[in-house]
Amino acid sequence: MIEVRLPKIMKENSRLKKQAGFVLTIELILIITILVIGSFVGIAAVRNALFEQKVKQQDRTVLVLDSNSQVLGEVINFDEHDAPQLFFIDRTSTGSSTNYRALIGVRDDRFTSREPIYYTELNCQGPPCIKPTSAETLDNTGISRLPNTGSVSYFQALQGAPNYAIGRSPNGLPGFLYKETFEACPMLEIIGGIGSPIGSRYISQKVLTGEPCESPFILPTSLGQPALTCQASEVDISINNVTDNLLEKKIKLGICDAGCGTNTQLQCSCPSGYYSVADGSVDGQCCPTGTNYDDPSFCSGLSLKKAESVININHPTQNALEQFTPPFQVNLPVLGGRVDGDQWYNTAPKGEGNN
Structure with a gap:
């Protein structure tokens, strides 16, 4: 005779349902432990790598600042005198939707440019004038006063832009930024109504104390141009x-x-x-x-073009460089890795400059 115990079977099933859940095993605990610890290790490694990259970037990025710690810009090159050079973007061009760059050098007490500014009066006084771009035949005399040695910048010619140069500021230094216009340089009339080619030249790349003004200077002239x-x-x-x-x-x-x-x-x-x-x-x-x-x-005439002051777009009555005051300086590398410190920084053998 078969004995049926349905109530007991149903009771056992109900108890098993109450015990249903996630079963922890040693293998699962080990896997979770490895994943959690590995994640923390990975996060720490990524953080350290990002921090190291940021520190190296700060060490390699050179910024130029004025005496008030106002940043002029990031250095993109150095000239033959190890003076940092940076780009100034001129956003004041009228009649064109194009912005142009001007390459400016910065020393501790002045701004410099390859191109000079000319003046029809002595001692760098009077209206400023400038050569057209890539005008070697007008003036290629560098700071040594020898022909074929400089005073011509080809960067503006590559832009197809007007010429830019550093000229005299009201106090002589540190200099103002000027750019070429369409008008010819006004030639002062002397007795008899004939203009004098004797003037002066502000060549900011000179290495000297005080103003880099060459006076008197024979202004560049040509035989003439067709009307x-x-x-x-x-x-x-x-x-x-x-x-x-x-x-x-x-x-x-x-x-x-x-x-x-x-x-x-x-x-x-x-x-x-x-x-x-x-x-x-x-x-x-x-x-x-x-x-x-x-x-x-x-x-x-002079074959020079009249130069105008590049204005500050935020203060139209000021020159674009007037807001920066010398002495100028550059930022220093971040602290750490000093010989008197207690931290050791590895320098990868990838060549000079990659540390």
């Missing part, structure tokens, strides 16, 4: 507009060079930075401002 022909002849024409009213409109004809501009009447005229030659014998000839018109059809 622009901006001769317009007016023709009256009538055009019917949508209201059938007659409008009188003038169009420009005649000889109009590519560099010519237009006036308010849409007639061909001299461009900005040029003046109209009106001596009764010519018509429609234009020469750069500051030059003289010499027959036949040549404009003679």
Whole structure:
């Protein structure tokens, strides 16, 4: 006879359900321990690597600061005198949506540039002037006063930008930043109405105490450049507009060079930075401002361009470098690894400069 004990079986199943759960074993405990400890070790290793990388980056990154610890920028190069060089970005260009860079050197008491600034007066006084980019034929005399030795920067020429240079500041040093304009350098008139080529040159790369002003200095001149022909002849024409009213409109004809501009009447005229030659014998000839018109059809003068101060975009009445005061300095490497310290820093044998 088979005895059925259903109530007892159901009771056992109910007790097993109450005991259901996660069963811990020695193997599982070991796995969890290894994972947790390994994670902590990995986090510590990553942290140490990031810290070491940050320290090395701070050691290798050289910043230039002024006397008020205001950062001028990060050093990108050093010149032949071991002076740090950095980029200044000019965001004040008018008539163009392009920003340009200027390469500036910084010494402990002044700013420097490869290009000089010229002055039509002695002792670096008067309106500043500058050469066009890559103008070796005008002036290639370096700080040694020997020809073919310098005073020409090719960086601005590679940008297709106006030329930049450091010129005299009101107190002589540390210098202001100037850039090239379209106007010709104004030539001062002396007795007889003829301009004098004697002036001065501010060449900031000179190694000396005080202002790097060369005075007197024979300003660079050329034989002349052809005058622009901006001769317009007016023709009256009538055009019917949508209201059938007659409008009188003038169009420009005649000889109009590519560099010519237009006036308010849409007639061909001299461009900005040029003046109209009106001596009764010519018509429609234009020469750069500051030059003289010499027959036949040549404009003679300094061949320099007028330079203007690069303004501070936050303070338009100031020069871009006016806010920085000497003496200038650079940041130092971070502390640690000193010979008198108690920490040892490994230097990988990857060559000089990689420590």
